[in-house]
Amino acid sequence: MVMTASKPYSDHFRLSTARRPFSTRYLIFDGFHKRSSLHQTDYYDAWAPPNNGYVGHFPTRDEKEHSERRRIVNKAYSMSSVLESENAIDSCTQIFCETMRKFAEQNSAVDLGLWINMYAFDVLGELFYGKMFGFMSERTDIGNYMKAIDSLLPAFTICGTVPLYLTKLYLASTILFSPSVRGALGAVKHIEKASEAAVKRRKQELEEIKDDKRDMLRKMLEINADQGEDFDFTYRHVCVESHSSIFAGADTTAIAINSILYHLMRNPAAYNKLTTEIDAATADGTLSTPVAYVEAIKLPYLKACINEGMRLHPSVGLTMPRLVPAGGATISGFHFAEGYRVGINGAVVHYDKDVFGADADNFNPDRWIEGDTMQMDRTMIQFGAGPRTCIGKNISLSEIYKLIPQIVRLFHIRLVDPSKEWKTHNYWFNKQTDIHIYLTERTYGSN
């Protein structure tokens, strides 16, 4: 198990990263789970939207301000709040599965990564703005948003990682010499505008027609109307919070779903076991159509497969850097001087053999049935930990728990070329490409 630490730039370059063995358990409890212990570093500045105003609570580094801002919107992200809009996810799942059915009929190869990404964006459109963006129905990357994020992720990650004095230089040269980054910045601006237009449209709709959709925007606009002045939660805050959640939530959820499905295809025994569990639950009426979240989470092997997919390939695949506070900090018995950057990475912690067993490198859902689940659960940081833990976790879990069983019971999926591995592109979001599949339609109980 390793944790990385680097000196402040004034002392040393970030290249001077020291690697030392630490105990995962102590590290997580010492550093990340305690409130107000370690603050975010300037790595997060690169992820702030390029405006001079409010940047959203994600890149807000001041801990007090962060917790105040987060508290305002927290309730809208609770599981009970997300499940009020469960049918919004269902309508996206239906479009996704209908499209997959057409691919199955035509025996066409499907770019799974692309389709899961489009699905994840459309779910967030429906959940946040009461209307899908239309990625799936148009079968295209609307406004080049996905392409834009793919071009920007390396730039953000490098900007956040190089020493501060190089950031501006890097940024200027990238904008100057990289047409794809210039194009991406334009596309992001375009999407920001589109998202502002969506907020405006939904606000107007809510004023004119009283529908009963409980989308996130409606909840945020209610907070704005009821307590906006008390909390300083303006219309601008609503726009930024909703837009930045879409940026943070679509790729990350897609990465998790891709990982779960990819590992199932690569492990036929696990895939068969999951199919058997889902078919049995469907047959005895404990798994409805559409899949209800509260039913899906009761399926132990499904839960094990989902955990295992997110363990082996956490969506955030680099460290989540934190700053050692004034006076220094002792973490796992090691003292770090003030100003050091320290961080842990799920893609390392999740492979700790002391916690997950000697076969930690392998996809083995049974470890979640037979192993020490409490200890494994406490070591998983796929959603981060502590006061900065993922606010959208309930949204993504409900998407994952609802989509995976629906795909498994409707289709048998297989890799077009099992001899080829997926490609991964780790720019904090550890995205995968080259997962091409064939689908065969099933009737429940057949493979």
Ligand code: HEM
């Ligand atoms: C499987 C899906 C997801 C994964 C694996 C994931 C992972 C993470 C992680 C690791 C963090 C902590 C980052 C850090 O400490 O530096 C985080 C934060 C965050 N996530 Fe997620 N995320 C997912 C889905 C979502 C969704 C669906 C949304 C919103 C719709 C979302 C919005 C956010 C926001 C706003 C933060 C910042 C929280 C804060 O600083 O208070 N995420 N996420």
